[in-house]
Amino acid sequence: MASxxxxxLALAARDIRAELxxxxxxxxxLVFAALVLVxxxxxxxxxxxxxxxxxxxxxxxxxxxxxxxTLNRAFAIEKEHGALDLLRxxxxxxxxxxxxxxxxxxxxxxVVEAVALPLFVLFFxxxxxxxxxxxxxxxxxxxxxxxxxxxxxxAMAVRTRFAELMLPLLLLPFMLPPVIGAVQVTARLFADRxxxxxxGWLRLLAVYDVVFVTISVLIFPAVADE
Amino acid sequence: xxxxRARGLAIAHRGQAIAALGLVLLAGVYVxxxxxxxxxxxxxxxxxxxxxxxxxxxxxxxVFSIVGITSALYLWLRDExxxxxxxxxxxxxxxxxxxxxxxxxxxxxxxxxAWWQWDARLTLTLFLFFLFVGYLSLRAAVPDAGERARYSAxxxxxxxxxxxxxxxSVYLFRTIHPMPVVLKPSAPxxxxxxxxxxxxxxxxxxxxxxxxxxxxxxxxxxxHARAAAQEDRADA
Numbered sequence: 001m002a003s004x005x006x007x008x009l010a011l012a013a014r015d016i017r018a019e020l021x022x023x024x025x026x027x028x029x030l031v032f033a034a035l036v037l038v039x040x041x042x043x044x045x046x047x048x049x050x051x052x053x054x055x056x057x058x059x060x061x062x063x064x065x066x067x068x069x070t071l072n073r074a075f076a077i078e079k080e081h082g083a084l085d086l087l088r089x090x091x092x093x094x095x096x097x098x099x100x101x102x103x104x105x106x107x108x109x110x111v112v113e114a115v116a117l118p119l120f121v122l123f124f125x126x127x128x129x130x131x132x133x134x135x136x137x138x139x140x141x142x143x144x145x146x147x148x149x150x151x152x153x154x155a156m157a158v159r160t161r162f163a164e165l166m167l168p169l170l171l172l173p174f175m176l177p178p179v180i181g182a183v184q185v186t187a188r189l190f191a192d193r194x195x196x197x198x199x200g201w202l203r204l205l206a207v208y209d210v211v212f213v214t215i216s217v218l219i220f221p222a223v224a225d226e
Numbered sequence: 227x228x229x230x231r232a233r234g235l236a237i238a239h240r241g242q243a244i245a246a247l248g249l250v251l252l253a254g255v256y257v258x259x260x261x262x263x264x265x266x267x268x269x270x271x272x273x274x275x276x277x278x279x280x281x282x283x284x285x286x287x288x289v290f291s292i293v294g295i296t297s298a299l300y301l302w303l304r305d306e307x308x309x310x311x312x313x314x315x316x317x318x319x320x321x322x323x324x325x326x327x328x329x330x331x332x333x334x335x336x337x338x339x340a341w342w343q344w345d346a347r348l349t350l351t352l353f354l355f356f357l358f359v360g361y362l363s364l365r366a367a368v369p370d371a372g373e374r375a376r377y378s379a380x381x382x383x384x385x386x387x388x389x390x391x392x393x394x395s396v397y398l399f400r401t402i403h404p405m406p407v408v409l410k411p412s413a414p415x416x417x418x419x420x421x422x423x424x425x426x427x428x429x430x431x432x433x434x435x436x437x438x439x440x441x442x443x444x445x446x447x448x449x450h451a452r453a454a455a456q457e458d459r460a461d462a
Binding site: 123149152153156159160161162167170172173174176177180181184200203204208211212215219222223226 | 301353356357359360363364367368369373376379380381383384385387389391392393394396401418460
């Protein structure tokens with residue numbers, strides 16, 4: 001167990017270090033997220049729909065697509081250099097490989113979200129200081145859920161033909177419950193609704209995280225084995 | 227090798243015979259629904275599609291569960307036949323979900339006034355369809371047979387777990403679908419004659435499912451035999 005955790009952390013640290021050196025994936029994901037936010041502003045009739053009405057959806061579509069582009073890269077680096085085969089030989093349980101990749105992906109998606117959020121505040125003129133705590137909570141809950149499934153699916157998608165197309169095709173249905181929940185909570189936070197109204201959605205998001213992190217850890221060996 | 231091929235062919239023929247029987251019975255269901263089942267008072271003729279739509283919906287839900295359970299069994303037992311059975315079922319499941327998704331809007335236009343509504347169960351079944359399609363696309367995109375079986379099993383199991391979450395979240399979102407009239411905690415509120423036609427239609431759908439899956443399974447065995455023969459030839 002301890003060796004597994006150490007292995008997972010070492011793997012996550014390696015991924016982050018590699019990304020910090022090249023910065024290609026993260027930079028593209030950040031620019032992509034900024035572009036999605038800009039497109040949202042123009043994908044509406046400004047005389048009929050105020051930019052504020054679109055704010056929660058714009059925020060979450062940006063987060064979801066930003067995560068998708070990041071996840072597409074997650075296992076590509078392992079494949080390009082045959083690193084996955086070497087990783088299989090490493091003296092650590094398969095579950096630790098998954099956990100390490102999950103931690104690294106959460107870090108990358110977290111960075112994309114941390115940059116996209118201030119841009120969102122700027123573009124959509126929606127200050128978030130007064131609701132920052134609950135907003136970060138719902139962001140963490142929703143992100144953990146779809147990144148957990150996305151990490152598992154990207155390990156498979158990368159071995160298929162049309163990998164960049166396969167991941168969104170498989171992952172988008174799994175993004176639906178977290179994104180619905182997150183948009184509902186975010187819209188209520190912006191409308192200054194009482195926290196008691198959010199409780200049901202937050203619970204649903206938390207249960208989703210527990211179920212899909214658990215099943216992904218348990219089932220990953222079936223994906224990684226030869 | 228030829229023995230495997232002959233066995234596959236025999237199974238495929240049996241499946242085709244069952245499917246043909248199912249199609250004849252389906253014609254009987256139409257006669258029963260049109261001629262021998264009372265007209266619904268408020269919806270009139272539009273309600274007749276109920277006997278096609280609801281059994282197709284039940285069947286695709288059932289098939290979806292079968293794919294999920296056989297996939298879990300495959301990961302446990304690693305028996306190729308379970309994988310082939312799950313894949314055959316998923317293909318037939320797509321057909322039933324397409325029937326459900328096309329008959330639904332046909333009914334909804336006169337009754338709800340719109341072809342499509344973002345209603346809870348409608349959205350759920352649309353996602354069942356997307357999951358089936360994702361499962362089959364993944365199968366088509368993985369060249370190696372062993373990997374294909376494991377990957378698609380993983381996706382089927384994840385999809386099986388996703389369904390309750392989609393249901394709950396779209397239900398909380400909002401719903402306008404007619405409430406269940408048969409599968410609900412209290413006794414069915416459907417008149418006996420209509421219930422009879424519905425259940426007969428469901429039974430006929432199950433016959434069709436068994437027929438199509440058997441035929442597809444047999445064809446899958448033939449494809450396996452051919453692939454194995456090609457490998458032998460390549461080795462020789």
